[in-house]
Amino acid sequence: MSGTLANPLGRLEAGGDVLGALLRYKDTALEETGDHREVTSLVHRRLQRGTAADRHSAVLWPKPA
Incomplete structure (x- = not known):
């Protein structure tokens, strides 16, 4: 998640x-289904902590201090 992604364009x-941008686009639908809080929380946590692959790579190949 720390890298780049292609946007819809x-x-x-x-x-x-x-x-x-995806969360903002789906905001109304997430509110209507009652999923907004959970999905937003999960996305924010993933952005803060990184993916399992990010954490694994950090252990195997630590960046020099």
Whole structure:
């Protein structure tokens, strides 16, 4: 999630920006189904902590201090 993703127009953007735009796009639908709080929380946690692959890579190949 720390890298880049293609947005719906095919342009590369920061992963967090693309996910934020997706959440804003689906905001009404998430509210209607009662899932907004949970999905938003999960996305924010993933952006803060990274993926399992990010954490695994950090252990195997730590960046020099």
